[in-house]
Amino acid sequence: MEQRKLGATLTVSAIGLGCMGLSQAYGHQDESASVATLERAVELGVTFFDTAEVYGVHHNETLLGRALKPFRDRLVIATKFGFTYSRDANGFGEITGTDGTPKNARAVAEASLKRLQTDVIDLYYLHRADPAVPIEDTVGAMAALVAEGKVRALGLSEVSAETLRRAHATHPITALQSEYSLWTRDVETNGVLAACRELGVGFVPFSPLGRGFLTGQVQTETLGQDDFRRRLPRFQPEHAETNRKLVAVVEGVAQAKGVSAAQVALAWVLAQGQDIVPIPGAKRIPNLEQNVAATGITLTAAERETLERAFAPENVSGGRYPASFSAMSER
Numbered sequence: 617m618e619q620r621k622l623g624a625t626l627t628v629s630a631i632g633l634g635c636m637g638l639s640q641a642y643g644h645q646d647e648s649a650s651v652a653t654l655e656r657a658v659e660l661g662v663t664f665f666d667t668a669e670v671y672g673v674h675h676n677e678t679l680l681g682r683a684l685k686p687f688r689d690r691l692v693i694a695t696k697f698g699f700t701y702s703r704d705a706n707g708f709g710e711i712t713g714t715d716g717t718p719k720n721a722r723a724v725a726e727a728s729l730k731r732l733q734t735d736v737i738d739l740y741y742l743h744r745a746d747p748a749v750p751i752e753d754t755v756g757a758m759a760a761l762v763a764e765g766k767v768r769a770l771g772l773s774e775v776s777a778e779t780l781r782r783a784h785a786t787h788p789i790t791a792l793q794s795e796y797s798l799w800t801r802d803v804e805t806n807g808v809l810a811a812c813r814e815l816g817v818g819f820v821p822f823s824p825l826g827r828g829f830l831t832g833q834v835q836t837e838t839l840g841q842d843d844f845r846r847r848l849p850r851f852q853p854e855h856a857e858t859n860r861k862l863v864a865v866v867e868g869v870a871q872a873k874g875v876s877a878a879q880v881a882l883a884w885v886l887a888q889g890q891d892i893v894p895i896p897g898a899k900r901i902p903n904l905e906q907n908v909a910a911t912g913i914t915l916t917a918a919e920r921e922t923l924e925r926a927f928a929p930e931n932v933s934g935g936r937y938p939a940s941f942s943a944m945s946e947r
């Protein structure tokens with residue numbers, strides 16, 4: 617598979633695998649199917665795997681640690697810290713806030729190393745900036761972990777351009793991970809993508825398939841009671857109907873090209889720059905295989921224009937997050 621560089625330090629497959637859905641958020645999970653998906657990803661040449669302390673609270677890191685151990689040396693495993701959370705009797709978590717204290721940066725890294733069954737975290741992200749802790753203090757603590765050889769490279773998620781600049785002045789930041797897809801293009805206009813490019817920071821789009829919506833395969837009416845998307849404005853009936861019309865444009869481009877809508881959505885993200893490495897999530901092997909194949913699909917200028925015109929931000933109905941989550945982004 618095509619390789620791309622994140623910052624000055626990491627070389628990864630052009631598409632990574634977002635692993636959150638293997639442990640939470642989008643319906644039923646099956647442990648042995650998840651292991652098979654992870655193994656198939658390695659077989660297909662995916663070298664970039666994305667997890668976090670908070671996914672399935674600890675479950676996702678433990679799963680990756682076990683399933684990816686035989687291939688560990690050739691992979692780049694990214695994890696994240698910085699949320700506080702509660703845990704229910706089944707171990708599932710509810711995010712309650714942020715903790716970017718130096719103490720937490722270290723404690724979570726130590727625990728993640730054990731769960732991931734490794735002696736170094738390739739890319740350690742701050743999941744959300746903590747307004748109670750100066751970013752210099754958080755990144756300073758993360759940099760100490762680099763100096764000790766416990767972490768190879770540092771990342772941030774969903775921060776503003778200004779926070780990125782302050783962090784990068786403290787220690788080089790290798791990657792910034794924020795939501796970016798046809799229907800979420802904030803980073804093009806809020807200065808984040810421009811700052812990444814100016815500073816040489818790689819950009820990792822999360823939810824590049826719009827949490828599945830852009831594939832045309834999600835029926836919002838039938839999402840399970842505990843599906844995270846039930847909480848998101850864009851998936852509510854009053855917005856989903858409008859957004860479905862935009863997805864029809866993706867499906868039209870896909871049909872004319874003989875590929876899937878998911879592949880068109882990913883090809884669009886991949887076309888935004890060589891410094892961009894999307895991490896679509898897929899529990900199912902056929903979905904994973906399709907997504908990996910999207911690295912070989914090139915959109916024409918006319919196709920890109922058709923998509924971009926349809927998905928002009930004013931045409932997308934509803935916010936991407938409820939207010940409690942939005943408040944933690946871009947700070």
Ligand SMILES: NC(=O)c1ccc[n+]([C@@H]2O[C@H](COP(=O)([O-])OP(=O)(O)OC[C@H]3O[C@@H](n4cnc5c(N)ncnc54)[C@H](OP(=O)(O)O)[C@@H]3O)[C@@H](O)[C@H]2O)c1
Pocket residue numbers: 633634635636637642666667743773774793794821822823824825826827828829831833876878879895896897898899900901902903904906907
């Ligand atoms: N930094 C952050 O705050 C943050 C926030 C959210 C996510 N993330 C990371 O980003 C990763 C990706 O985002 P995401 O999982 O939220 O959303 P996504 O990648 O936009 O969409 C994932 C959904 O799309 C479905 N799908 C995948 N490929 C498909 C295909 N070819 N055809 C039809 N459906 C397909 C998946 O189904 P199946 O799973 O059933 O195959 C899943 O339900 C996460 O796994 C996580 O690692 C980070």
